[in-house]
Amino acid sequence: MDSASAQPVELGPPATAEGAAEPQISATLLDALWREAEADSLELNRTELAQKLLAVGAKYNYGLPPGASATPAQIEAFYRSLQLRELALAHACTVGHDAAWQQFLQRFRAPLTQAAVAMTGSSSLGQDLADSLYSELFGLSERDGQRRSPLASYSGRGSLMGWLRTTLAQRHVDHHRRTRREAPLEDTDLAAVPTAPTPTPEVLARLGNSLAEALRALAPEDRFLLSAYFLDQRTLLQIAQLLRVHEATVSRKLKRLTSGLHQQLLKRLQASGMNRRAAEEALGTDPRDLTINLRNLLQTSATPTFSNQTEGDKTKPSVKK
Amino acid sequence: MSDLLQPGQHLEADQLNAFLEGVLPEHERLESLAHLSECSHCRQIVFLARQAQQAEEPAPAKAVPTWREWFRFSPMSMLSAATIAVACALIVTVSLHLYRTAQTPTTMENAKVELAPNLPPIAPPAEAAPPAPRRASPKAAPVSPIAAAPEPVAPAPSGKAEDAISSFSKRRSATTEPAISPQTTKPTAMNDFVAASAGAVSNHEARGTGMLLRNRTAAPLQPAKAAAPLAAKSNPIVVAAAPALPTTTETLPIEARTTIQATNETVEVSAAPNGAIDKLNEDNEALRKRSKVHALPSNLPSAASASNGRRMLAADTAGALFLSKNGGKHWKSVKPQWQGKVMQLALSPRSLQQPALQKQKVEAGFQLTTDSGVVWVSGDGVHWQQK
Numbered sequence: 001m002d003s004a005s006a007q008p009v010e011l012g013p014p015a016t017a018e019g020a021a022e023p024q025i026s027a028t029l030l031d032a033l034w035r036e037a038e039a040d041s042l043e044l045n046r047t048e049l050a051q052k053l054l055a056v057g058a059k060y061n062y063g064l065p066p067g068a069s070a071t072p073a074q075i076e077a078f079y080r081s082l083q084l085r086e087l088a089l090a091h092a093c094t095v096g097h098d099a100a101w102q103q104f105l106q107r108f109r110a111p112l113t114q115a116a117v118a119m120t121g122s123s124s125l126g127q128d129l130a131d132s133l134y135s136e137l138f139g140l141s142e143r144d145g146q147r148r149s150p151l152a153s154y155s156g157r158g159s160l161m162g163w164l165r166t167t168l169a170q171r172h173v174d175h176h177r178r179t180r181r182e183a184p185l186e187d188t189d190l191a192a193v194p195t196a197p198t199p200t201p202e203v204l205a206r207l208g209n210s211l212a213e214a215l216r217a218l219a220p221e222d223r224f225l226l227s228a229y230f231l232d233q234r235t236l237l238q239i240a241q242l243l244r245v246h247e248a249t250v251s252r253k254l255k256r257l258t259s260g261l262h263q264q265l266l267k268r269l270q271a272s273g274m275n276r277r278a279a280e281e282a283l284g285t286d287p288r289d290l291t292i293n294l295r296n297l298l299q300t301s302a303t304p305t306f307s308n309q310t311e312g313d314k315t316k317p318s319v320k321k
Numbered sequence: 322m323s324d325l326l327q328p329g330q331h332l333e334a335d336q337l338n339a340f341l342e343g344v345l346p347e348h349e350r351l352e353s354l355a356h357l358s359e360c361s362h363c364r365q366i367v368f369l370a371r372q373a374q375q376a377e378e379p380a381p382a383k384a385v386p387t388w389r390e391w392f393r394f395s396p397m398s399m400l401s402a403a404t405i406a407v408a409c410a411l412i413v414t415v416s417l418h419l420y421r422t423a424q425t426p427t428t429m430e431n432a433k434v435e436l437a438p439n440l441p442p443i444a445p446p447a448e449a450a451p452p453a454p455r456r457a458s459p460k461a462a463p464v465s466p467i468a469a470a471p472e473p474v475a476p477a478p479s480g481k482a483e484d485a486i487s488s489f490s491k492r493r494s495a496t497t498e499p500a501i502s503p504q505t506t507k508p509t510a511m512n513d514f515v516a517a518s519a520g521a522v523s524n525h526e527a528r529g530t531g532m533l534l535r536n537r538t539a540a541p542l543q544p545a546k547a548a549a550p551l552a553a554k555s556n557p558i559v560v561a562a563a564p565a566l567p568t569t570t571e572t573l574p575i576e577a578r579t580t581i582q583a584t585n586e587t588v589e590v591s592a593a594p595n596g597a598i599d600k601l602n603e604d605n606e607a608l609r610k611r612s613k614v615h616a617l618p619s620n621l622p623s624a625a626s627a628s629n630g631r632r633m634l635a636a637d638t639a640g641a642l643f644l645s646k647n648g649g650k651h652w653k654s655v656k657p658q659w660q661g662k663v664m665q666l667a668l669s670p671r672s673l674q675q676p677a678l679q680k681q682k683v684e685a686g687f688q689l690t691t692d693s694g695v696v697w698v699s700g701d702g703v704h705w706q707q708k
Contacts, residue, residue, distance in 0.1 A: 065348045081344075111377065118376035119369055150334070157345070158338040162374070166338040169369040173362065220355035227358050234368060242371055244343055 025050050025079070033079055037088035043097040044088050052091040053079055056155045087156030090163075093137070094152045101138075108164060115165045119172050129175075133168055203274075203282050210268035214261055222257055229254055332356055332363050341370055617643050618652050627666040627687055634687050634702050636663035642689065644702045658705045659697050665690040669698050 025033070033053065034046050062070035062078040070078070089107075092100030112133070117126030139147035154163050215223070221243075228234045228242075229250075236254075240247040262283065269279035332340075332353060339345045340353045357364050617623060621637035628634070633645040635652070640662020642655040657663075669686035688698045688708065696708040 060349075063346045065346075115373045115377060118373045153333055153335050155335045155339075157335065158342040162338040162342050162370075163334055165373050165377075166334040166341065166366065166370040169366045169373065170334055170337075173365050173369060177362070220351060220358050224354050224358035224364075227361070228364060228368075232361060232364055232368070238368055238371070241375070242341070242367060 025053060025075075029076055029079070033084055037084035039088045039092070042088055042092035042100040042103065044092040044095070044100070048091065048095060049088055052087065053082075056082065056087070056157075060155065060157070082156035083159060084156065086160035087154065090151045090154040090156075090160055094139075094149050096139075096147075108161060111161060112164050112168065116168050116172075119169060129168060129172055133164075133171055136171075203278075206269060206272045206274065207265075207282050210265050210272065213268060214264040217264075218257075222253070225250065225253055225257060331360060337363065337367055337370065341367060341374070618654060619643075625664065625666040627668055629668055629687065632702060634666050634689070636666055636689070640664070640692065642666075655703060655705075659689075659691050659695060659707070661691040661693045661695075663689050664692045 030046055030050050030053075034040075034049050037044075037049060039045070039049050057070075057075060057078060060078075061068065062075050063081070064070050064074065089100055089104060093104050113127060113130040116130040116133075117123055120126045120129055137149055137151055139149040150167060154160060215226075218226070225239065228239050229236075236247045236250045240250045243250070265283060266276070266279050269282055270276060274282065336345075336349075336353060340350065340357075345353060357367065617635060617637050619637045619639060619641055621639055621641075623635045624638045624640075626633060626635040628648075631646060631648040633649050634655075635643050635645070635649075637643070642657065642663045643652040644655050645652045666687065666689050669688040686698055686700045687702050688696055689705070690696050697705040698708050699705040
C-alpha cells in the first residue's frame with residue numbers, strides 16, 4: 001500500500017469529530033495563540049485556528065498516553081509546545097487562503113526542491129518529485145468532489161519543513177517500490193560456498209523455534225536495532241543519528257544484543273534436551289538451512305506494537321491503512 | 322513473503338517527522354520504534370528523510386582548525402611549510418652572523434709567539450733531521466700575550482702540552498707504530514707554546530675558543546720523536562721530527578670570543594710524530610669542549626681558571642672560586658678558606674712535575690693565589706691548605 005493513499009484529509013470545514021467536545025480553549029488563550037501564530041497575516045481567523053488546535057489536541061490526547069485526561073494546564077502547555085506559526089500556515093493553505101500559499105511558496109519552494117534532489121540524487125528526478133508533491137499539496141487531487149491536501153495532516157508537533165521532507169521521502173519510497181517491481185533481476189552468478197554438513201531436521205526445528213522465541217522476547221528498540229542494522233544494512237552512524245545517541249552506544253547495544261541472543265539460544269537449545277556441545281554445533285548451522293524468516297520474526301513481537309495498538313483506535317488517524 | 326504484498330499500516334509523515342525530530346512523548350516514541358522495527362517501509366522513509374535533512378544542513382564551520390589539519394597533506398601546504406622553514410633558517414643564520422660580528426668581530430690573525438729568552442735556540446726544521454731529544458725546561462716557558470688578547474696571558478703549565486704530546490702519540494701509534502721515545506713527553510718549546518695557548522685560553526675563559534689541526538699531507542705519518550722545535554721566526558710552529566719522515570704542516574686556528582677574540586695559530590709540524598698530531602687533535606677537542614663551558618653561577622666573567630682533566634677551577638672577577646667536575650658543564654661554589662680574592666689559578670707544580678706516564682696515577686693538584694699573595698694548594702679543588 002502506498003503511503004500517499006493514506007494521507008488525504010478533506011479540505012473545507014474541519015471535521016466535527018471533536019465538535020462534540022467543542023471549544024475548550026479560552027478566549028484569552030486563543031487570542032494569545034492566534035497572535036503568536038501570526039494568523040492575521042495568513043488571513044486565518046480565530047475560529048479556524050481554534051478548530052485546528054482542537055483537532056490536533058484531540059488526535060494526540062494533548063501529548064498524554066491514551067486514556068489519560070488532560071488538565072487545562074496540560075492542554076495549554078500542549079498548545080504552546082506546537083509550532084503555531086507553521087501550523088497556522090499549513091492550515092491556512094489547506095483552507096485555501098492565497099496569502100498563505102504565497103508565504104508557503106516563498107518559504108519552502110527552494111528547500112523542498114533541494115531536499116528532493118538530495119533524496120533522488122538527480123536534479124531532474126528531484127525536480128519532478130518536488131513538483132508532484134506541490135500539486136498534491138495544492139489539492140489537485142479530489143475525492144468525492146472535494147479537494148484534498150496532505151497538509152491537513154500536519155499537526156505542528158514537528159517543523160513544517162521536516163514534515164515536507166518526510167512526505168517527500170514517503171513519495172520517493174513509494175515510487176521506488178513501484179518501479180522496483182519492474183526492475184529485472186541482476187544476472188549475477190554467485191560462486192558456491194563449501195557447505196558444512198547439514199544438521200538433522202530435528203536440530204533445525206529446535207534451532208528455529210529457539211530463535212523465534214528469543215527474537216519475539218526482544219524489546220521494540222532492540223528489534224529496531226537488529227532490523228535496521230542487519231536487515232536494512234544501515235550503518236551505525238545512521239542508526240545513531242536517528243535515535244539521537246552516540247555511534248558507540250549503538251555499537252555496544254548491538255554487541256550486547258547479539259551476545260545475549262547467542263546465550264539465550266544456547267540456553268533454549270539446552271532446555272530442549274541438547275547438551276552444550278551439540279547446542280553450540282547447532283548454532284554454527286548455515287542460516288540458509290533454516291526455514292525460518294528472520295524478517296517475519298522481527299516483525300512480530302510479543303509486545304503490542306504501535307500499529308497493533310492503534311488498529312482498533314479509530315480516533316487516532318496517525319496510522320494509515 | 323514480499324513486504325510489498327503485506328497489507329499493513331504505516332506511520333503518517335507527521336508521526337515520522339516528530340519521531341525524527343525527537344518531539345514525541347515517550348509512549349509515542351516507543352510505539353513508533355515498535356512499528357519501525359516491524360516495518361521496513363517506514364524505516365526506509367525515516368532514514369531517507371534523515372539523509373535529506375543532513376544534506377540540507379550546512380556543514381558546521383570549524384572555528385579553530387584542529388591540529389590534524391596541519392598534518393593533512395596538500396602540495397600547497399607542504400610548499401608553504403618548506404618556504405617558511407627556509408625563511409626561518411635564513412633569518413636565524415643571518416641574525417647569528419650579525420650578532421657574532423657585532424659582539425666579537427672575529428679576526429683571523431696569526432698569533433705572535435715570542436720565544437722565551439731562557440729557551441735554548443731552536444734548530445730550524447731542516448736541521449732537525451737527527452732525532453736529537455730535546456730537553457726543554459720543565460718550567461713553563463714565558464710566552465708573550467697573544468696579539469689580540471687584551472689581557473696578559475698567564476704562563477700556562479707545560480703539563481698541558483705534555484699531556485697533549487703523550488696522548489697524541491698514543492693514539493697515532495695505535496694506528497701506525499707505537500715507537501715513541503719517552504722524551505716526547507718532556508715539555509718542549511712547542512709543548513710550552515701549546516700549553517701556553519691553552520692556558521691562555523683557559524685563563525681567559527674564552528668561550529668558543531677553537532683549535533683546529535689540519536694535516537696538510539696525505540701521506541701517513543711515521544712515528545717520530547716528539548721533540549719538535551719551535552720556529553721562532555714566524556708564527557708557524559715547526560716541530561722538527563725524525564729524518565726521512567714526511568713533513569706535515571698543521572694549522573691550529575684558535576678563536577676566542579671574549580677576551581682573546583680571535584686567534585689563528587699556524588703550527589707547522591715537520592714530520593711531526595703521528596701521536597703528537599692526534600694528541601693535538603684531542604687537545605683541540607678538549608678546547609672545543611672547554612669552550613662550551615657554562616656560565617659561572619655568579620654570572621660574572623671568569624678571571625682565572627685552571628683545569629685538570631674534567632675537573633676545572635675558575636675564579637670570577639669578584640674573586641670567588643668555582644669548581645666543575647664535568648668539564649665546565651656544572652659549577653659549584655668553593656667555600657673560601659682564605660682571606661681576600663682569588664687572583665690566580667694554576668695547576669700545582671707537584672702534579673706538573675710528575676712524569677707523563679705516571680701522571681695519570683698521581684692526583685693532580687691546584688694552587689691559587691689570593692690578592693694578598695698567599696698561595697693555597699689543593700688536591701681536589703675543594704679542600705685547600707695554605708702553602
